[in-house]
Amino acid sequence: MRGKIYASTVVRITLIYREQLNFVKSLNLTEGEKKTLACPACGKRNKFTVDKFDGVLVWNCYSASCSVKGSFRGSRDMDALKNYIGGSPTQRHRRMNRMPEVTTSVRNHAPALTYLKTVNSLEAYEQGYIKIRYAPSDNRVLFYTPDELGAVGRALDKRTPKWWTYGDTSGGIHVGIGNHCVLVEDAPSACSVSRIEGYTGVALLGTNVTQPIRKTLNKYTSCGIVLDKDASSKAVLLTRQNKCINYVRFTANDLKLLSEESVRDLIQCTKDSSIRYIRSENPVFRWGFVIYSYPTG
Numbered sequence: 262m263r264g265k266i267y268a269s270t271v272v273r274i275t276l277i278y279r280e281q282l283n284f285v286k287s288l289n290l291t292e293g294e295k296k297t298l299a300c301p302a303c304g305k306r307n308k309f310t311v312d313k314f315d316g317v318l319v320w321n322c323y324s325a326s327c328s329v330k331g332s333f334r335g336s337r338d339m340d341a342l343k344n345y346i347g348g349s350p351t352q353r354h355r356r357m358n359r360m361p362e363v364t365t366s367v368r369n370h371a372p373a374l375t376y377l378k379t380v381n382s383l384e385a386y387e388q389g390y391i392k393i394r395y396a397p398s399d400n401r402v403l404f405y406t407p408d409e410l411g412a413v414g415r416a417l418d419k420r421t422p423k424w425w426t427y428g429d430t431s432g433g434i435h436v437g438i439g440n441h442c443v444l445v446e447d448a449p450s451a452c453s454v455s456r457i458e459g460y461t462g463v464a465l466l467g468t469n470v471t472q473p474i475r476k477t478l479n480k481y482t483s484c485g486i487v488l489d490k491d492a493s494s495k496a497v498l499l500t501r502q503n504k505c506i507n508y509v510r511f512t513a514n515d516l517k518l519l520s521e522e523s524v525r526d527l528i529q530c531t532k533d534s535s536i537r538y539i540r541s542e543n544p545v546f547r548w549g550f551v552i553y554s555y556p557t558g
């Protein structure tokens with residue numbers, strides 16, 4: 262049986278910490294900068310991230326089979342030092358959780374499909390506007406960021422928290438191909454918005470327009486925000502901080518539960534009797550914004 266191959270040799274490239282650090286240092290990141298590139302160990306494209314905050318380098322490979330990650334505290338450069346002395350060192354927003362190792366198509370799990378239907382997100386998935394998968398180990402439906410480096414997972418059972426964040430979702434979740442963007446709080450609402458022709462839903466994954474999200478908004482020709490009807494003071498703050506927000510809409514309904522028609526009515530303020538104008542002393546008006554309300558019933 263000469264010539265038969267009895268075992269294949271698996272060559273697994275791993276880099277020791279020192280090699281990783283040398284690689285990361287060679288990228289010469291400036292304070293607050295973040296880079297995504299091919300992993301120096303596993304070679305997978307766009308899976309390796311490195312960033313620098315308050316003089317600390319943090320790197321991570323998001324490939325499930327790769328163990329490359331680490332951090333290094335270097336000296337603060339001038340920018341970091343200025344921020345530090347000024348009492349506001351630059352910081353990361355949160356620790357990142359690993360992406361789940363095993364996911365499957367939502368088509369393999371009926372409750373996942375049912376959930377997507379109830380929150381008006383199935384169309385966005387079928388149109389290919391967003392990657393959505395099911396994670397059996399967590400029993401969660403995962404909505405991915407466009408770069409697929411992060412996801413938010415909605416539990417299909419009673420477990421808490423209802424939503425879990427995986428990887429890096431700091432840039433929000435953009436859903437759709439429209440030139441007009443609508444900022445919303447969660448991923449299913451963004452999917453719901455993407456049904457409207459010409460619109461892209463952007464899930465803030467909270468109620469703040471973070472710096473990384475702000476950076477992604479200039480590619481849209483207009484930008485609106487839909488908030489809960491109780492959030493008018495929040496809206497004023499957000500529009501002050503974000504000059505790119507052209508209009509604000511309030512809704513008493515959950516955006517992800519509204520029909521396509523109702524979402525369009527809300528965003529475009531079409532002549533629907535259920536839409537009520539609010540004239541108020543709200544400072545938002547100073548910039549020429551008009552606030553509409555979409556009451557229940």
Ligand SMILES: [Zn+2]
Pocket residue numbers: 300301302303304305308309322323324327328329
């Ligand atoms: Zn890797």
